[in-house]
Amino acid sequence: MPRFSVIVPAFRVQAYLHACLDSVLDQSFKDYEIIVVDDCSPDACGPIADEYARRDPRVTALHLPRNSGLGPARNAGMERATGDYLIFLDGDDTLLPEALRTIADRLGATGDPDVLMYDYARTYWSGRSVRNVLAHRLDEAGPASFRLADRPELLQLLMVVWNKAYRRAFVEAEGFAFPPGYYEDTPWTYPVLMSAGSIAVLDAVCVSYRQRRRGNILSTTSEKHFDIFDQYDRVFAFVDARPELSVWRPVLFRRMLDHFCAVYASRDRLPHPSRAAFFRRATASCRRYRTPGAPAPRRARLRHGLMRLGARRTYRALAASRRIGDGARRGAAALRRAVRGAALQAHYRIQLRLPLRPRDAVFAAHGGGGYACGPAAIEAKARELVPGLRTMWICRPVDAHTVPTATRRLTPGTFAYWSALARSAYLVNNVGFDRRLVKRRGQILLQTHRGTPLRTVGTDLLDRPAAAGRTDFEQLLRDVDKWDFALSANPHTTLVRERAYPSAYTTLEYGSPRNDVYHRTGPADVARLRETLGIPAGTTALLHAPEHRDYRRVQRPALDLERLIRVLGPRFVILDRAPRGRGGGGSRTRTVTTHPRIIDVTGHPSLETLALASDALLTDYSSLMFDYVNLDRPVILHLDDIEAYEAARGTYFDITAFPPGVVARSQDELFDIFATDHWRGSRSAQLRAAFRARFCPYDDGNAAERVVRRVFLGERDGLPLPVPPSARRAVVPAQHHQAGARVARG
Structure with missing residues (x-):
C-alpha cells in the first residue's frame, strides 16, 4: 500500500x-x-x-x-x-x-x-x-x-x-x-x-x-455557471441530513453569498442575456437557505442584502457607482503622486544649484534598509574621526530604530532626502542610490559593495538571464560612472569587480569595514548577544544562512532542519536565517517550525550580530563565509545543487576545491559530517586558515579607519598598516568546545 x-x-x-x-x-x-x-x-x-x-x-x-x-x-x-x-x-x-x-x-x-x-x-x-x-x-x-x-x-x-x-x-x-x-x-x-x-x-x-x-x-462564458446553485443545494442537503452540523449554516450561507456575488461580478463567466436569470436564481437560493449569524464587512453586507431582496437594479447601480468611485479615488491618488513627484524633482533641481555642504555625509545600505554592513561601520568611524561631520542615514521608517541617535534619519522620497542627496559632499552606499541622482562636481561617492564575490556580479551577468532578472545594464553602468571610490577586501575582489563594474573609479583595497566588529568584540559582549537572541547557556549555536536561488521562482528550503537538530542533539540550537531575494527581504517559502531549538532570525537587522552569537556557520554560496572566517569558527558548506547553481548564477572559482571548511554534497552526507564531528576537526581548521589567509589579508579591525582617513580626511600616507594575521585577536566564542567532544546522535 x-x-x-x-x-x-x-x-x-x-x-x-x-x-x-x-x-x-x-x-x-x-x-x-x-x-x-x-x-x-x-x-x-x-x-x-x-x-x-x-x-x-x-x-x-x-x-x-x-x-x-x-x-x-x-x-x-x-x-x-x-x-x-x-x-x-x-x-x-x-x-x-x-x-x-x-x-x-x-x-x-x-x-x-x-x-x-x-x-x-x-x-x-x-x-x-x-x-x-x-x-x-x-x-x-x-x-x-x-x-x-x-x-x-x-x-x-x-x-x-x-x-x-x-x-x-x-x-x-x-x-x-x-x-x-x-x-x-x-x-x-x-x-x-x-x-x-x-x-x-x-x-x-x-x-x-x-x-x-x-x-x-x-473563465469560460457559459450558462453552465448556473451549476453553482445545484452544488450549494447539495451542501445544504448534506448539512440538513446531519443535525450536528447545523452550527455551520450561518457560515455556509455567508460563503454562498460571497460566491454568488463573485460569479455575478465576473465579466467573463455569464452571458449578458443570462445575468438577470442568474440574479433571480441567487435570490431564490438566498431566501431558501437564509441563516444569519456570520459577520461580514459592511460592503459585503450591503451586496448580500440587495441580492437577498432581489434588487438587481440597485445592485448594479451600487456596483457601477463603486467602480466610478474607485476609479476617481485611484485617479486622485495618482494625481497627488504626480504633483508631489513633480514638486520633489523641482525642489531637487533647486537644491542642486545651491552650494555643497562640505561636512554633510549621506549613508545607506541594502536599498534603504536599517543601519548595517560596511556603510554603518564607516559612518560610526567617520563620526569618531572627522571633526564637525554631520551624518545622515537613508532608511524606511520601520528601520529607523536601528540608526544611532547621533545620526539624522532620512525617509526615502521626502524633501529632506532630496536636499541631502543634492547638497551633501559625501555619499556612501553598498548598493546604489536613486537612479535620478545627479552627481555634482565636488561630491564624493563611495561604493562599499557587500562582501567578497563568490557569485557572478555586475556585467558578468549579461549572459545569465536567470540571475540578472530585469537588470538594466545601461543604467548599471551609468551608476558605476558616478563612483569615485570602491572598496575591496582582497586582491580577488579587486580583480573581479574592476572587470564586472568597468569605470574610472579608484579601488581602495583596504579590507572589509563590516568585519571590523569581529576583531573588536569581547567574550562578554558575545555572551550578551547570545542572551538577547534566546540562545540557552551552554549550548552550541549553528547559524544556518543559505543563499537565494536565482533559478527558482519559488524559494524552498534545501535542508530538513528538524531532522538536523535531532542529529545534532540536545546541546545545539540552530539560528535559521532565510536568504534575501532581489527585493532585499527574506523570500523563502518554507514550513514554519515550532521546534524549540530552531530560532528564526530572518528578520534580525544585523548579520554581524548573528555571526558573533553563533559557534559555527552552515551555508552554501553566501558571501558571509568570507567574513565569518575572521572569527576562526567552523564553516560547513551544504552544496547539494552546485551544478544547477553554477549553470544559473555561476561562481568565480570552484568553492569545492578551495572551501573554508568541510563540504557536504547531500543532506545525508551533511548529517554524517555532524554526527562524526568532522565539521570542527583538524581538517576543518586547516581549510579555514588557508581561506582566511587568501581572502582576509586586511581584515584586522582597522578597515573602516583606513577608509575614513583616505576618503573623508584625504590622507594618502600614514594609514594604519594591516595587522599581521598572527597578531590579530579573534573573538572567543561564548560556548567553549571541549576537544574531542562528539555530537549526540538524535
Whole structure:
C-alpha cells in the first residue's frame, strides 16, 4: 500500500500534462502511485498517460468511455486508489520539488489526520508566481491537529480539492464522492472539512496553480455557471441530513453569498442575456437557505442584502457607482503622486544649484534598509574621526530604530532626502542610490559593495538571464560612472569587480569595514548577544544562512532542519536565517517550525550580530563565509545543487576545491559530517586558515579607519598598516568546545 495516491484527471491539457506528471515522478519521496484519468479527452492526453504508464509501474492510465467532467473523473481515480492518502492534482498544475516529502513529514508529525491542508502559488503564463494571499491562515502554531470548529477561519481559503491530502479510509467511511458539474469542489470540500475528526495544516507551498490565459472552464462564458446553485443545494442537503452540523449554516450561507456575488461580478463567466436569470436564481437560493449569524464587512453586507431582496437594479447601480468611485479615488491618488513627484524633482533641481555642504555625509545600505554592513561601520568611524561631520542615514521608517541617535534619519522620497542627496559632499552606499541622482562636481561617492564575490556580479551577468532578472545594464553602468571610490577586501575582489563594474573609479583595497566588529568584540559582549537572541547557556549555536536561488521562482528550503537538530542533539540550537531575494527581504517559502531549538532570525537587522552569537556557520554560496572566517569558527558548506547553481548564477572559482571548511554534497552526507564531528576537526581548521589567509589579508579591525582617513580626511600616507594575521585577536566564542567532544546522535 503506497503512502499517496495522486489522482490526475486529464481533459484537454496535453500541453501541460508532461510537466504535471514529471513534477510527481521527480519527487525525492517515492512511496506513491499516480492514477491518470483520461476523461475521453479529444487531444493527446490519453496517449501521454499510456506512455508514462509504460515507463513507470507506479503510473496507471485509466480511460473513461465518455467525457464525464472533473468530478466523475476524480471518482474513477478514487475507485482505483490504494494509498493511505488521496492527493488530487489537476492536469495543468504541478507539485513543487520536495512537496510529497514535506506533506509526508507533516502527516507523520501531526498523527495522520483525516485532512491536511497545504498552500499553493498561482503561476502565470509569464512565469510570475504569487503565493496565496491568505497563507497566514495556515499558521502551524497551536495544536498539531484539530477540528474545524477550532479554526473556522480555514473556510476562508479557496475551496478547492487540490490543496489538501485526504486519508482514504476517512473518505471511504464517509462515502464522499464528487458530483458532476462546474463547481464540483464545493459540495466536496465543505462536507469533508465539517466532517473531519482531525485536520492539520502545512505552511508550505506544495502546488503550482497554473493560471491559463484561455481554456480554464471557470473563465469560460457559459450558462453552465448556473451549476453553482445545484452544488450549494447539495451542501445544504448534506448539512440538513446531519443535525450536528447545523452550527455551520450561518457560515455556509455567508460563503454562498460571497460566491454568488463573485460569479455575478465576473465579466467573463455569464452571458449578458443570462445575468438577470442568474440574479433571480441567487435570490431564490438566498431566501431558501437564509441563516444569519456570520459577520461580514459592511460592503459585503450591503451586496448580500440587495441580492437577498432581489434588487438587481440597485445592485448594479451600487456596483457601477463603486467602480466610478474607485476609479476617481485611484485617479486622485495618482494625481497627488504626480504633483508631489513633480514638486520633489523641482525642489531637487533647486537644491542642486545651491552650494555643497562640505561636512554633510549621506549613508545607506541594502536599498534603504536599517543601519548595517560596511556603510554603518564607516559612518560610526567617520563620526569618531572627522571633526564637525554631520551624518545622515537613508532608511524606511520601520528601520529607523536601528540608526544611532547621533545620526539624522532620512525617509526615502521626502524633501529632506532630496536636499541631502543634492547638497551633501559625501555619499556612501553598498548598493546604489536613486537612479535620478545627479552627481555634482565636488561630491564624493563611495561604493562599499557587500562582501567578497563568490557569485557572478555586475556585467558578468549579461549572459545569465536567470540571475540578472530585469537588470538594466545601461543604467548599471551609468551608476558605476558616478563612483569615485570602491572598496575591496582582497586582491580577488579587486580583480573581479574592476572587470564586472568597468569605470574610472579608484579601488581602495583596504579590507572589509563590516568585519571590523569581529576583531573588536569581547567574550562578554558575545555572551550578551547570545542572551538577547534566546540562545540557552551552554549550548552550541549553528547559524544556518543559505543563499537565494536565482533559478527558482519559488524559494524552498534545501535542508530538513528538524531532522538536523535531532542529529545534532540536545546541546545545539540552530539560528535559521532565510536568504534575501532581489527585493532585499527574506523570500523563502518554507514550513514554519515550532521546534524549540530552531530560532528564526530572518528578520534580525544585523548579520554581524548573528555571526558573533553563533559557534559555527552552515551555508552554501553566501558571501558571509568570507567574513565569518575572521572569527576562526567552523564553516560547513551544504552544496547539494552546485551544478544547477553554477549553470544559473555561476561562481568565480570552484568553492569545492578551495572551501573554508568541510563540504557536504547531500543532506545525508551533511548529517554524517555532524554526527562524526568532522565539521570542527583538524581538517576543518586547516581549510579555514588557508581561506582566511587568501581572502582576509586586511581584515584586522582597522578597515573602516583606513577608509575614513583616505576618503573623508584625504590622507594618502600614514594609514594604519594591516595587522599581521598572527597578531590579530579573534573573538572567543561564548560556548567553549571541549576537544574531542562528539555530537549526540538524535
